[in-house]
Amino acid sequence: MTWLGALTLLLFVGVMVLTLLRKINMPVQTVLVITTLVILALGAAHRAVFDGLPAVLAMPNEAMGWIILHPITALLAGLFMAGALQISGGFEAFKVLIMALQRVPIIGLAGTLVILIQVPMIASLPCGRIIAAALLPLLFAFSAEGGMNVLTRTQMIVLIGAFSRNAFGSCGPSPIGGVGQIGEGFLGAHFDAAAAGMLRAPQAFALMLGTAVTALFLKFITQRLYPDDVTLRDRIADTEMAGRKVEPPKATLVGYASLVIFVFALLASVFELFGKLPVQTVLAGAAVLIVIISRAGIRDLMAGIILLPVAAMIAGFLAAGALAATGGFDALGVVLSALSKFPLLGVAGMLAIFVQIQTILPLSCSRILTAALVPVLYQFGPAGFNFITWDQLAIAMAAYIINATTSCGPSPLGGGGMMGEGQMRAESGYIKGAYVFTSMAVMAPLAALYMRFANLGLFRSQSEMFYPSASDMLQLALYAAVVVVATIVGTLFIGRKASISIASGQRWQRVGFLALGAFAGAVLSFSLYGLAGLEIMQGAVGGALAALVISLMVPSRLTPAPREAKS
Amino acid sequence: MASQKKDKPEHKRDRLQQPLVMPGIHRYQFFSDISDRPLTKNLNRAAMLAIGTALAVDALKPLIGGVPQTLYCYECRACYGTQDRCPVGIGLQAELTVSARVADYERFLRAGGLKCVRCGNCRSFCVVNLDLPRIYSTMQQRTIAAMQRGAIRRQAIQHAYDDGLVGRQFIDRVAQWLEQESG
Helix, strand or coil: CCCCHHHHHHHHHHHHHHHHCCCCCHHHCCCCCHHHHHHHHEEEEEEEECHHHHHHHHHHHHHCCCCCCCHHHHHHHHHHHHHHHHHHCCCHHHHHHHHHHHCCCCCCHHHHHHHHHHHHHCCCCCCHHHHHHHHHHHHHHCCCCCCCCCCCCCHHHHHHHHHHHCCCCCCCCCCCCCHHHHHHHHHHHCCCCCCHHHCCCHHHHHHHHHHHHHHHHHHHHHHCCCCCCCCCCCCCCCHCCCCCCCCCCCHHHHHHHHHHHHCCCCCCCHCCCCCCHHHHHHHHHHHHHHHHHCCCCCHHHHHCCCCCHHHHHHHHHHHHHHHHHHHHHHHHHHHHHCCCCCCHHHHHHHHHHHHHHHHHHCCCCHHHHHHHHHHHHHHCCCCCCCCHHHHHHHHHHHHHHHHHHCCCCCCCCCHHHHHHHCCCEEEECHHHHHHHHHHHHHHHHHHHHHHHHHHHHCCCCCCCCCCCCHHHHHHHHHHHHHHHHHHHHHHHHHHHHHHHHHHHHHHHHHHHHHHHHHHHHHHHHHHHCCCCCCCCCCCHHHHHHCCCCCHCCCCCCCCCCCCCCCC | HHHHHHHHHHHHHCCCCCEEEECCEEEECCCCCCCCCHHHHHHHHHHHHHHHHHHHHHHHHHHHHHHHHHHHHCCHHHHHHHHCCCCCCCCCCHEEEEEHHHHHHHHHHHCHHHHCCCCCCCCHCCCCCCCHHHHHHHHHHHEEEEEEEECCHHHHHHHHHHCCCCCHHHHHHHHHHHHHHCC
């Protein structure tokens, strides 16, 4: 590790923490661009002295190599599609269908909403922003402001928050360019069929249950800790509505046609009906078709495009690129390896921290750190330091990847969750606590358990392959239930404390983070090492340390503190 | 009462001029609300200009460099699944694709780009079916050209040469260049 890498890593983390704590009072894009320039200047000075001019001139290219175009174009394609659906009346058609669906006795409104929340994972597109941008305005329609007046303020927060959670994790298990494929590629060095989707099922399993816990957290804790930070109106009571004439949603033929085109485009993307095509191409083509049939103008479409999240995302990429060019990520790898030398942590404790690292440092797209750190995790296995076996590497990878892919949700640097916050009229940071809590305490341990008990045998070589036995599945169900029940109990307990007072809720939230972080670390170590007391203890210590940092990054207030009255 | 009302800080949501976050939705957030930071207005504008420029350059570079397909790369790393099917043992194909997109020659060298024999075995792993052999071939030629005009650090080329990261097709030219450089 060079001193420059350590310095730039410290600078980046320091600036981000200060921005999150409101000590730096500037838009995040500005902060990131300035940080990038400072890091690049330090790097350039260092290279000018030690490596010469060509090395300095190569720096901009190195930094720009970290701009990942895919999530940017995915977001724009999603917004383009959302705009097209809005103009053509596709959303109105969707509303009519939803109204009809909720009248089906066996499904009802609750069933309809649950299906809607899980739609992103069902679609599993390579970037959650695509479907989120297209469907978030539809979810908003359930509110009083949105026109349908079906759900209360609390229900809207839970619906939008849980849907966003599901969307901004659905890029992980996607078979068409999902983030999880980064891990699968590396695991292919030992597991022959890893590229066929070794990490997909653990991610989907963890995300499905994690979404449910997120909904609980939003309902019982978030709303109580930030009572005035969502400006959604409550549902207008039926007694008030009695005198009013409520127009049921009506859809035109063009609206239905555009909806059919949208669904067909999604299916075509997922099942590759037109062969291997970038998903953005299919969606943009479908949006153009919708525009043609609805005779919309370009100006109408452009109204749907927003540049703010894109700008924040690019700024995040640039900062990551500057870090990479100056050895910041190498420094991070060295720090993590050094952690395993501490007796209290050991390899188990270090891995418990490692799998949570993207929740500790949430960037605008999970691909940034995943691309940088998956090779480091791979090096911990038999191909490098030999800290862990191939099977243990697969388990750690499963936990790491689900934690990573869900990290763009709570990112304040143009993360996907900001779209959800905007849709529910919330202050930035509103969903952060719920999202990081479930990634840390529910999803990572569940993915590890699933990999160990239900998935590992399926991806071995032909001669070693085996299917999970009934006993394995029973154990998985039992341990998964323990994890989920523990987090639900913790959530309800903190929620009760938060209902007494905000200060008490925040205190207990920290305690809850620590306790469940330690528990998650212990579960992870159990998945890796079985019933080994020392490793489980080390895992718990590592998990608690990670949880401590994560909890400190959760904002205690979202609006500026009231200024002292001038005397 | 009146004084209390006066002392109450104005909430951002009370202002109507807020950034648009979704069609028809305004948001009330700390990060994007620049109306209460007049001192940094020009700084913010400069930052946005820098971001826009970076994106434009990033999108134009591959077009000018003859590797437009790299724009479609998801950076999902599914191509890492190639593993043993790569006859020369390149393990990080996506690194080659990304470095080709931004013309990062050193990254291309480090990932073994000059070893690639363009067999196309990695192509079937790409989720968008990029023509990887063509991309890598173009980048190989550009890397050699950049080396000859002195745009790559000598140490980087020396490392690639010493670590066996230069294939048969280019080894003579690289060796000759290193010999010239050491004078």
